[in-house]
Amino acid sequence: MEARDSVGTIAVIGLGTMGTGIAEVVARHGFAVRAIDIDDATVSDARQRIEASTDRAVARDKLTVSERSEILDRILFTTNLQECLTSDIVIEAVPENLELKRQVLGQLDGLLPDRVIWCTNTSSLSVTEISTAVSQPSRVVGLHFFNPAPVQDFVEIVRTVVTDDEVVEQIRVFAEQIGKQAVICEDKAGFIANSLLFGYLNHAASMFEQKYASREDIDAAMRLGCGLPMGPLALLDLIGLDTSYQILDTMYRQGRDRLHAPSPILKHMVTAGLKGRKSGRGFYTYAEPGSPEIVADDHVAKRDASDVSVRGVNAVGVVGSGTMATGIIEVFAKVHHRNHGFG
Ligand code: 3HC
Numbered sequence: 001m002e003a004r005d006s007v008g009t010i011a012v013i014g015l016g017t018m019g020t021g022i023a024e025v026v027a028r029h030g031f032a033v034r035a036i037d038i039d040d041a042t043v044s045d046a047r048q049r050i051e052a053s054t055d056r057a058v059a060r061d062k063l064t065v066s067e068r069s070e071i072l073d074r075i076l077f078t079t080n081l082q083e084c085l086t087s088d089i090v091i092e093a094v095p096e097n098l099e100l101k102r103q104v105l106g107q108l109d110g111l112l113p114d115r116v117i118w119c120t121n122t123s124s125l126s127v128t129e130i131s132t133a134v135s136q137p138s139r140v141v142g143l144h145f146f147n148p149a150p151v152q153d154f155v156e157i158v159r160t161v162v163t164d165d166e167v168v169e170q171i172r173v174f175a176e177q178i179g180k181q182a183v184i185c186e187d188k189a190g191f192i193a194n195s196l197l198f199g200y201l202n203h204a205a206s207m208f209e210q211k212y213a214s215r216e217d218i219d220a221a222m223r224l225g226c227g228l229p230m231g232p233l234a235l236l237d238l239i240g241l242d243t244s245y246q247i248l249d250t251m252y253r254q255g256r257d258r259l260h261a262p263s264p265i266l267k268h269m270v271t272a273g274l275k276g277r278k279s280g281r282g283f284y285t286y287a288e289p290g291s292p293e294i295v296a297d298d299h300v301a302k303r304d305a306s307d308v309s310v311r312g313v314n315a316v317g318v319v320g321s322g323t324m325a326t327g328i329i330e331v332f333a334k335v336h337h338r339n340h341g342f343g
Helices: 017-028 040-059 065-074 098-108 127-131 165-177 193-209 215-225 232-239 241-255 264-271 323-340
Strands: 009-013 032-036 075-078 087-092 117-120 140-145 154-159 181-186
Touching: 009 017, 017 032, 017 040, 017 065, 017 087, 017 140, 032 040, 040 065, 040 075, 065 075, 087 098, 098 117, 098 127, 117 127, 117 165, 127 140, 140 165, 154 165, 165 181, 193 215, 193 232, 193 241, 193 264, 215 232, 232 241, 241 264
Parallel strands: 009 032, 009 087, 032 075, 087 117, 117 140, 154 181
Antiparallel strands: 140 154
């Protein structure tokens, strides 16, 4: 893909899970990127993760070797905040802490061209409160990505009462250019998706804590029973338990909705360093930090059926004739057909 020189550069500040994914997707769509974090180790980790992700894309014939190197060449990984001074768009993706976000934006205020658009990837904080850290709050919007940012083709654009219409439109076009479908929402805690999602995730954590069912069974219920791509506990691990706790805490403080009062287990796990996939352990244990591969641990649901004798089933009676009864009859008829053929 051609580099989009005319648009200038996009700065992504904060290279955690989300910032790294955002830097990758922006570079993959042809933009020059300044990928910035204050911590050397975080910057080098982000580089490695983007190298690994683009490597995987080459192995799966999704990118050519030369496209991969063009993408990597487009990204300047740095700890120097000054590198973003010529950027047209700044995307702030530092941890979910209001003071920190305001500090990052405030530090750059007045140093970038007037045309700059400030985006914050906050998941739940008030974009309005973040926006007053710069002298032109009308040029600040929320640009909320979903994890994994290179995969989820959706963003929420959050406008405040003072955001310029022109800024919202420019970011809508930018979202389209990086392959994301955008919706525009008001500055309300959790916007649309998190507001709906996190009550459910929190409830799943509480069910696990109360030993309602095993983690595997809770996840299977939603994955297989409800057709979601992953179960809630695996999703909490993917999002990060620290991030999830912060989002719930912010939403609870703002709305006082009991559904968002963080389940105590989240705080305990975060305090113990179990942050989910990124730390190698959360509700599940992973092959290594950052790996999606779940490995066996002490909490695997024990199902030793060796002592139980199971009688063969020859016939099943289904009582009822509604949608569910008809579906259940169909399931058994298919098994019978597979085992015995017609007749
Ligand atoms: N980074 C980059 N790419 C990734 C990735 C990651 N972390 N995880 C998976 N991928 C890519 C794979 O490389 C693969 O790409 P390809 O099709 O080009 O080869 C593709 O995604 C599919 O991956 P897999 O085949 O390994 O696995 P799945 O088909 O099971 O998909 C999933 C994995 C995309 C994570 C899917 O399970 C899913 O969509 N889960 C739900 C995620 C979700 O709900 N996200 C929103 C969370 S809320 C949020 O982010 C808001 C924030 O404020 C907290």
